[in-house]
Amino acid sequence: MISEEGFEDWYRATWPTAYRAIRAVTLHHSDSEEVLSEAFTRAFEKVAELANHPAPEAWVIVTAMNIYRDRFKKLNNIKRFFFVQNDSYEMEPSSLSDDLEKALRLLPTRQREVIALRVILEYSSEETANFLGISVPTVSTHLRRGLESLRNGLDGDQS
């Protein structure tokens, strides 16, 4: 259970895991920090409500995903491209292999969200469906398509 007093500790403890999940969606360090920062800010504003939330970590992650989706769905690909570029010279603390990042980049956002929750954070199919507001079969579809695409992309680069 989180509280206003314990928020700082919870925030610091939750950040690294949440960051990895969001990074899988945005594929960009600065974007990840930005949307995650805003999600934690919202969590702080709603700390009383979140006190009884069964999975506040998931709440922050999904909120960050929604922030990312809301922001970028308003922008067409050109704007998104420029946004990424204008921020991209900030130092990346660490990065993925080129082939994995390329393969992930080709996936639709929803597939990356499902992979972040199901594979990286190892939430169950039901939890993932609940967090994303979609059905379990839909999670399965996104998961299968995403993993197939990744396998093809990684195989392609290895050939």
Next chain:
Amino acid sequence: MNSQDDLLKDFSDVTSRIKSEFKTLDSVAPSRKKVLKKKPFVLVAAAATIAVTLVVSPSLTGASDVNQPAWAAVPTKLTEKEKEEIKKVCLGNDLPEKYEVVIVDERSERGFIVLKGEMLVSDEFDESPMPGVDLDSKMYQDVVCAYKRTFSGFSTKGVFSVMSNVSTRGTGWGPDKLGKTKVWFIHSGVGSNVVRVEIQTAQGLVFDASLANGVFFAWWPRLEEAHADATGKTNALARFYDKDGNLVKTFSLLTGDFYKGEKMIPLN
């Protein structure tokens, strides 16, 4: 075990790779002060959009120790006679038959010629423009010559795409004595259905690449690291259009990437 667990098991090679790589991604929570600070996401994007609308200023001068050549979105229209002269000046009388000039692209103060043939290797340049390791993807820069403006040449063989930055010494070359310059360039083969290739760079330039003989080539001034990431890479978009103006394909390109022909070329 439910079907999703079976699925994850079937794809354990992929999931284990994802898990292991993401475990290495470290990020420490920023101080709370930073958490509460919001960056102007949309404003940044909007500013970039304006840059696209404005397209290009007549002269792009980077704030660096490297001189940047003036650059124009629309290349100089060269006559066939001029192209022949450039070819002679740049390649000399001993031009081997094996070298075919496929593109001559002059934009304001600098031009490039693209050759097709055997590899040319030279120590004329400060850094190798070659990021790729695929033999068919290699492209070497060799020719530097003066024909009204300074031209640099690339030679290539095969069908490929590679984008890189190139630093030319060029001091003393050409009437403008441009000195050391740095540019980004992109080069690839395209399908015969493609009649126009539009490039959009990270720094907000939108312009048509030169396209001829099944090859397109584009270059633009490198404004140092402002448009490159921490590793010095930069991105560009290449959009391919057919004769009816339909967008055939859009490709996002990252410096250092190379794409084999089948991935890059919009097929008929």
